[in-house]
Amino acid sequence: MDKFTVLKEYFGHKDFRNGQAEMIDNILNGCDVLGIMPTGAGKSLCYQVPAIMMSGITIVISPLISLMKDQVSSLVSAGVSAACINSSLTSDEYSETMHRICCGEYKLVYIAPERLGTQEMDRLVSSVDISMITIDEAHCVSQWGQDFRPSYLHISEFISSLPHRPVISVFTATATDTVRDDMIRLLGLNEPFTMITGFDRPNLRFSVIKPQNKYAELKKLLGGFGDKCGIIYCLSRKNVEEICEKLNDDGFSATRYHAGLGDAERRANQDDFIYDRKQIMVATNAFGMGIDKSDVSFVIHYNMPKNIESYYQEAGRAGRDGSPAECILLYGPKDVRTNNFMIEKSREENSDLSAEEKETMLERDRMRLRDMTFYATTAGCLREFMLRYFGEKAPSYCGNCSNCINGFEEADITVDAQKIVSCVYRIKQKGRYFGKNMVIDVLRGSSNERLLSLGFDKLSTYGIMSDVSVYTLRAELDFLITNGYLDFTGDEFPVVELTPLSAKILKERINIKMKLPKKPQKSRKNKEQEFPADEKLFEKLRGLRSRLASEANVPAYIVFSDAALRDMCRLRPVDREGFLNVSGVGTHKADKYGEEFCRLISEYIEEEKE
Ligand code: ADP
Ligand code: ZN
Numbered sequence: 001m002d003k004f005t006v007l008k009e010y011f012g013h014k015d016f017r018n019g020q021a022e023m024i025d026n027i028l029n030g031c032d033v034l035g036i037m038p039t040g041a042g043k044s045l046c047y048q049v050p051a052i053m054m055s056g057i058t059i060v061i062s063p064l065i066s067l068m069k070d071q072v073s074s075l076v077s078a079g080v081s082a083a084c085i086n087s088s089l090t091s092d093e094y095s096e097t098m099h100r101i102c103c104g105e106y107k108l109v110y111i112a113p114e115r116l117g118t119q120e121m122d123r124l125v126s127s128v129d130i131s132m133i134t135i136d137e138a139h140c141v142s143q144w145g146q147d148f149r150p151s152y153l154h155i156s157e158f159i160s161s162l163p164h165r166p167v168i169s170v171f172t173a174t175a176t177d178t179v180r181d182d183m184i185r186l187l188g189l190n191e192p193f194t195m196i197t198g199f200d201r202p203n204l205r206f207s208v209i210k211p212q213n214k215y216a217e218l219k220k221l222l223g224g225f226g227d228k229c230g231i232i233y234c235l236s237r238k239n240v241e242e243i244c245e246k247l248n249d250d251g252f253s254a255t256r257y258h259a260g261l262g263d264a265e266r267r268a269n270q271d272d273f274i275y276d277r278k279q280i281m282v283a284t285n286a287f288g289m290g291i292d293k294s295d296v297s298f299v300i301h302y303n304m305p306k307n308i309e310s311y312y313q314e315a316g317r318a319g320r321d322g323s324p325a326e327c328i329l330l331y332g333p334k335d336v337r338t339n340n341f342m343i344e345k346s347r348e349e350n351s352d353l354s355a356e357e358k359e360t361m362l363e364r365d366r367m368r369l370r371d372m373t374f375y376a377t378t379a380g381c382l383r384e385f386m387l388r389y390f391g392e393k394a395p396s397y398c399g400n401c402s403n404c405i406n407g408f409e410e411a412d413i414t415v416d417a418q419k420i421v422s423c424v425y426r427i428k429q430k431g432r433y434f435g436k437n438m439v440i441d442v443l444r445g446s447s448n449e450r451l452l453s454l455g456f457d458k459l460s461t462y463g464i465m466s467d468v469s470v471y472t473l474r475a476e477l478d479f480l481i482t483n484g485y486l487d488f489t490g491d492e493f494p495v496v497e498l499t500p501l502s503a504k505i506l507k508e509r510i511n512i513k514m515k516l517p518k519k520p521q522k523s524r525k526n527k528e529q530e531f532p533a534d535e536k537l538f539e540k541l542r543g544l545r546s547r548l549a550s551e552a553n554v555p556a557y558i559v560f561s562d563a564a565l566r567d568m569c570r571l572r573p574v575d576r577e578g579f580l581n582v583s584g585v586g587t588h589k590a591d592k593y594g595e596e597f598c599r600l601i602s603e604y605i606e607e608e609k610e
Contacts, residue, residue, distance in 0.1 A: 003028075006049050010078045012564070012586035017042045019197045024050050026193040027132065027169055034138075034183065034192040035171045038199045039316040043171045044071065047134040051108050052080060056129030056166075057101070060110045062136040063149055063289075066270065068110040070292040070558075075108060077558050079588025084110035102127055113151035116158040130166045133159060135187060137289075139172040142182035147289065156188035168192075173316070174309055174390075199312070199390045203319045206382040207328045207402035208375075214302060214330050215246065221300060221328065222252060222280070229273070230298035230326075232282045233305070233314055235338055243302060244282040257283035274555045276546065288314060294321040294557045300328045304335035304376050306342065307368035308389050311375070321561035331376040339369050379403060411516040414509070416468065416476050417485065419443065421505045423461035424486060424496050430454070433495035436488070440473050472516060479514045480505075534569045537604050541565045544600055548593060559593065560584055574602045 003024050007013050016024075019037060023046040026033050037043050051058035062068050068084040075082040083097050083106050101109055101124060115121055133155075135141075141152035159165065170187055172179075184192060211217035218232070234240045237258040244256040255269040255278040272278040274293050281287060285305065299318040305311045311329070319325025343365045353361065375385050382401035387394035398404050423443050427434055441448055442456050445463025456462060465473060477496070480486045485505055487497040504510050542556075542565060549556040564584030573579040579594040580587070 001053065003049050003053065006052050007045070008580075009587045010052065010080055011045060011049075012078075012580075012582070012584045012589060013045075014583065016045075019195045020046050020049075022193070023047075023169070023195050027167055028053065030167050032168045032189045032192040033170065034180070034189060034194045035169070036175045036180065036194070036196045037171070037173065038197070038201060039173045039313065040201060040320040040322070041173075041197055043136075043173075044074075046171070047132065047169045048075065048080070048108065050169075051132060051134075054131035056131035057104070057106055058108050058132040058134055059130060060108055060134040060136060061113050061116070061152075061155060062110050063113065063140055063147075063152075064137075065112065067136070067289075067292060068112070070555075072108075072110060073554050073558050074292075077552075077554065077589070077592075078586055080108065081106045082108040082110070085115055086110075086112040087114075098124060104128065113149065113155060116151075116154055117161075121158075122161070125162055130162060130164075132167045132169060135168070135170045137172060138170040138183050138187060139175050139179050141186045142179045144176070144178045144182060153186060156186060159188060174313065199387055199392055200383065200394070201316060201319065202400065203322055203324050204315065204327050205324065205400050205402075206315070206386070207326065208331055208377075208382065209328060209402070210331050214332065215243070217330060218243070218300065218302065219247075219250060221298075222247075225298055225326075227279060228297035229276065229279045229293075230281075230296055230300065231288070231314075231317060232280060232300045232302055233287075234282065234284060235303040235305070235335070235342070237284060239302065240282050240284055247280060247282065252280055253278050254280040254282055257281060257287040259284065259286040275549075276556055285310060285314060288317055291317060292320070293317075293555065295323070295562045296320070296325065297323070298326040298328065300326075300330065302330055303338065304329060304331050304372060306339045306365065307372050308375060308386060309368070311372060312386060312390075321557070321563045323562050323566070329376060335376075336369070336373055339372075340366075343369065409516065410513055412511065412513055413476050413479070413516070414512050416465065416473075417480060417505050417512040418509065419461060419464050420473075420477055420480060421485065421498070421502050423459070423464075424498060425502070425506070426459045426461050427456070428498065430456070430459075433497050435493060435495055436474070436477060439477065439496050440470060443473060444468070444470065475516060476514070480512075485512075537569050537572075537601070538565060540600060540604060541568055541597065544596060548596070560589070568597065568601065572601055572605065574598050574605070 001009070003021070007016065018041070019035070020042055023033050023035055027047065027050040035043055035046055047058065047060070062071070065086045065088050068086060072082045072084050083100065085094070085097060089097065098120060100106065135155060137147070140147050140149040141155070142148065159168065168187070168189060170183060170189060170192070172183070175183065183189070209217060232243065234243060237260045240256050240258045244254050247254040255272050257266055257269050261269070270287070273281040274291070296318045299315045301311065301314070305314065315327035318327055343362065371389060375382065378385050381396050381398050381404050383398040384394040384396050420439070420443065423439055427439065427442065438451065441451050442459060442462055443465040445466045447457070451457065477486070481488045481496070484499055485501045487499045488494050489497060505512070545556050545559050545565065549559045552559070561584055564582055567583045571578065571582055573582060575598060576590055576594050579585055579598055580590050
């Protein structure tokens with residue numbers, strides 16, 4: 001099978017995304033690879049496709065149990081044999097899995113880093129053929145990364161202990177240059193082929209809101225999201241408790257997650273969210289790493305996080321399946337103080353660092369917080385700000401962030417300025433000056449009585465700006481006054497007057513520019529992102545998916561992503577062949593689910609005819 005066949009057969013996709021094919025080809029050629037790709041870019045496929053194609057097994061080292069479980073269920077539901085080894089297995093399950101691995105039953109085996117170097121592991125690796133070692137969340141190996149894990153430091157030792165060195169593929173979503181160098185060095189990569197794809201996630205809409213009352217704003221936002229699911233991040237456990245309780249009192253379906261809860265409750269709450277029994281997860285940043293739920297429609301930050309890295313990672317948990325999603329930051333100046341306090345407090349904690357190292361770390365944290373605050377308060381494009389922060393070039397207008405949508409832009413108002421000033425001039429020729437409203441009324445061609453009785457409708461400037469909104473016209477007039485091109489004086493009834501500078505506009509025709517609210521522009525959309533053409537059918541498909549998922553005891557998105565359901569709405573397949581054309585449908589899923597989905601769609605089409 002070639003890589004395209006594997007892609008279609010098992011994963012149901014027609015094309016590779018940016019970077020995937022190159023990564024796969026290099027792995028198959030035996031070259032180590034390093035992929036720095038944002039969340040949702042499709043890193044998993046980069047190693048899963050070659051893992052299926054290679055003769056031996058692939059060992060995937062992954063830091064979190066929930067992440068492994070999710071990946072394994074996804075693979076199994078796509079018809080790929082996979083398993084995981086971690087501390088959540090009972091000893092019977094453990095021996096059983098080990099036995100099957102030795103019999104070569106699995107193509108992919110996920111392992112927690114702590115397991116490497118145990119005796120069983122040593123025995124195991126000497127008896128099976130390992131084609132590849134994959135290291136997920138590889139930035140954990142670096143002390144400069146966000147989530148340093150000492151156990152990652154033993155990986156290279158483990159690799160050198162293998163009888164043959166397999167090809168090594170390494171992935172992460174975030175890596176500065178320092179972290180990248182650390183990964184290459186500490187994981188012992190051999191001149192890796194490196195793929196860095198852009199950080200941009202066009203389907204995410206970024207917004208910053210500065211509400212008077214955060215909770216009221218939150219409720220308003222949630223009201224607008226209907227039954228979609230999402231995450232609310234808070235800075236403190238106390239905040240999580242409070243908001244979760246209030247939301248439940250207010251009739252929302254919310255659960256909570258933070259490090260202060262017992263293991264059992266955390267797991268139960270997380271499952272409630274993943275299996276769609278609860279719609280909203282209120283959590284501290286302890287929640288999320290390893291959460292692969294692909295249909296999260298919104299991530300709201302109730303407080304500003306401590307740096308842009310964390311923000312982008314947490315917000316990026318929205319819209320992983322490529323559907324449009326919202327990332328909203330509720331900003332209050334108090335958040336800066338809270339973060340500062342937490343940064344100072346962390347000084348006491350890191351006990352294994354020298355005083356000097358601590359001071360450097362602290363200074364870095366303060367700088368990161370400053371950048372985060374700039375993000376929350378900038379008037380420019382939020383996407384541009386973020387991408388530049390990560391060292392990428394980006395246009396200054398994305399059309400899909402709150403600043404681009406509501407923001408201001410520099411507009412050339414030379415012609416408007418000429419019209420306004422000449423209107424004031426014409427009015428003056430009639431004998432005297434008038435207030436702002438009269439100027440605006442004349443320019444817009446109003447037919448108010450006073451204007452008509454003065455004969456201003458006969459002025460040559462009457463109605464020449466009827467296509468400009470009152471709001472804009474007033475803003476332009478005010479701009480000319482503030483900048484001295486016109487004057488506005490008089491005690492009781494101030495009037496608009498000409499100034500010496502007015503001539504510059506009329507005679508010299510100088511260029512005038514000012515910041516004006518942007519004209520409403522359609523936000524960027526792609527075919528996949530559009531709302532399902534047929535919401536009724538979409539709901540029915542969702543219903544079927546949810547039944548099948550609960551029968552199989554897996555989260556709904558493991559059966560099909562929202563993007564796949566949307567594609568079904570668009571294509572309306574009624575037979576296996578048509579069903580295979582749906583994005584996200586491979587042979588295994590077509591066999592398993594095709595009949596039921598096609599039946600539902602045919603019935604729907606019949607109903608529609610009637
Ligand atoms: P990452 O690990 O980079 O965060 P994932 O591997 O979880 O991303 O993939 C994110 C989503 O993108 C998944 O829902 C996956 O099915 C989808 N995806 C990945 N590759 C493709 C592709 N080539 N075509 C369509 N969808 C894809
Ligand atoms: Zn923007």
